[in-house]
Amino acid sequence: MSKAKNILLINPWIYDFTAYDFWLRPLGLLYIASLLQKYTRFRLHLIDCLSRRHPALEKIIKTKPDGRGPFLKKEVPKPSVLKEVPRKYSRYGIPIELFLHELEEVPFPDLVLLTCTMTYWYPGVQLVVELIRRKFGQVPVVLGGIYATLLPEHARSTSGADVIFQGMGERGFLPLIREIFGDGYSPDIQVETLDEIPWPAFDLIPGQDVLPVLTSRGCLFECSFCASPLLCKKFEQRPPSSVVSEIEYHHRRYRTQNFAFYDDALLLKKENHIVPLLKGVIQRDLSVFFHTPNGLHVREIDSELASLFKKANVQSLFLSQESTDAGVLAKAGSKVSEGDLERAIVHLERAGYRRQEINVYLMVGLLGQTYSSMKESVLHVQRLGAVPRLAYFSPVPGTCEWKDLVKGGYIAQDADPLLHNKLAFMFLMGDISPRDLKLLKELTDEKKGQAAVS
Ligand code: SF4
Numbered sequence: 001m002s003k004a005k006n007i008l009l010i011n012p013w014i015y016d017f018t019a020y021d022f023w024l025r026p027l028g029l030l031y032i033a034s035l036l037q038k039y040t041r042f043r044l045h046l047i048d049c050l051s052r053r054h055p056a057l058e059k060i061i062k063t064k065p066d067g068r069g070p071f072l073k074k075e076v077p078k079p080s081v082l083k084e085v086p087r088k089y090s091r092y093g094i095p096i097e098l099f100l101h102e103l104e105e106v107p108f109p110d111l112v113l114l115t116c117t118m119t120y121w122y123p124g125v126q127l128v129v130e131l132i133r134r135k136f137g138q139v140p141v142v143l144g145g146i147y148a149t150l151l152p153e154h155a156r157s158t159s160g161a162d163v164i165f166q167g168m169g170e171r172g173f174l175p176l177i178r179e180i181f182g183d184g185y186s187p188d189i190q191v192e193t194l195d196e197i198p199w200p201a202f203d204l205i206p207g208q209d210v211l212p213v214l215t216s217r218g219c220l221f222e223c224s225f226c227a228s229p230l231l232c233k234k235f236e237q238r239p240p241s242s243v244v245s246e247i248e249y250h251h252r253r254y255r256t257q258n259f260a261f262y263d264d265a266l267l268l269k270k271e272n273h274i275v276p277l278l279k280g281v282i283q284r285d286l287s288v289f290f291h292t293p294n295g296l297h298v299r300e301i302d303s304e305l306a307s308l309f310k311k312a313n314v315q316s317l318f319l320s321q322e323s324t325d326a327g328v329l330a331k332a333g334s335k336v337s338e339g340d341l342e343r344a345i346v347h348l349e350r351a352g353y354r355r356q357e358i359n360v361y362l363m364v365g366l367l368g369q370t371y372s373s374m375k376e377s378v379l380h381v382q383r384l385g386a387v388p389r390l391a392y393f394s395p396v397p398g399t400c401e402w403k404d405l406v407k408g409g410y411i412a413q414d415a416d417p418l419l420h421n422k423l424a425f426m427f428l429m430g431d432i433s434p435r436d437l438k439l440l441k442e443l444t445d446e447k448k449g450q451a452a453v454s
Pocket residue numbers: 218219220221222223226227228229264265320333335
């Protein structure tokens with residue numbers, strides 16, 4: 001191995017109309033970091049522009065007991081393609097001055113690695129690259145993540161990064177390191193499965209009170225609006241015992257109280273996965289709470305699983321129902337059947353959850369979804385005593401829904417990715433009117449919603 005060099009990993013700001021820290025952590029970057037820690041001698045430094053736990057921000061940021069909370073934000077001018085969207089547009093995350101201070105603190109990097117999740121958050125990448133160039137000149141900049149994977153050409157021509165890295169980091173990142181620095185800087189090994197990647201390098205982030213945990217990757221379904229099948233070609237699950245050991249390790253090392261499952265399909269093949277996983281957690285008597293921000297497949301929730309959820313302290317439950325309209329469900333995918341939601345709610349209630357603790361995601365703005373269908377879904381969930389949570393549709397390039405939108409003339413294939421923003425789509429291109437959207441929001445407002453049901 002040759003002498004140690006420095007790699008700076010950066011999670012850029014979000015540019016959006018709305019953003020909230022729903023247990024968000026830059027997990028992809030932290031996995032790459034763990035690979036580098038295990039297999040190379042690079043010194044690593046990480047700047048998370050979305051961190052709400054930076055020591056300089058401790059006193060001004062509010063956090064709920066379960067770890068969620070608002071990002072700092074600064075309103076910025078709307079890009080011209082978004083000027084007709086009647087909402088304020090902001091940069092979410094740490095102040096720029098704090099970012100510049102962080103750049104002063106880190107050693108001169110030999111490589112900068114950035115990520116970007118949503119395609120329409122790319123202005124955050126552009127700003128980071130601009131500031132990096134100002135400070136460090138022509139240091140090589142690599143951009144990975146979902147945006148780079150789905151829109152490599154756009155990223156190549158507008159981000160300012162030197163290398164656009166597509167796909168799963170563990171497969172190609174060590175070879176990329178060898179390509180950039182030479183054979184001596186990284187071993188010629190192949191990391192094939194999710195479980196072969198060392199556990200995420202949480203030592204690089206401040207505040208580990210809430211951590212993500214990924215037990216599987218991909219999904220067996222192919223819903224029309226979802227990018228999961230595009231991003232992960234095959235569904236893979238880690239051995240449950242390995243996940244339990246990881247949870248216990250982080251809990252003991254960092255005193256982490258809250259873990260958020262980042263899986264797209266946590267409950268699939270449950271007998272060999274989530275069931276033994278939760279039993280393992282219960283057996284080790286870990287005093288931790290779990291959260292499910294990505295939504296759970298309602299069909300899989302039976303009495304055993306509901307009871308394991310309760311015993312293992314699965315605290316926040318988000319169920320992915322999407323709609324109660326059979327026509328919408330048939331078009332979007334086959335993951336929910338009639339009666340699944342009702343059954344799941346009964347099992348959860350019998351296990352000890354109050355119905356008001358059960359959140360149900362409902363899609364808003366899918367092509368062909370009418371206001372009355374969306375309203376009926378909301379009312380249906382409310383009649384069941386659960387809490388409807390509106391999930392705004394945003395067009396993701398490459399999905400079936402995207403292809404239909406392009407074919408139908410709603411959006412151009414090469415449209416500015418800013419137009420993939422859920423609110424931009426809703427206000428500028430979608431079928432739902434601003435008035436209907438307002439009515440739906442009012443309906444899901446707790447007090448007004450209850451009034452509407454009674
Ligand atoms: S079931 Fe969920 S994760 Fe799987 S494709 Fe459908 S929306 Fe995506």
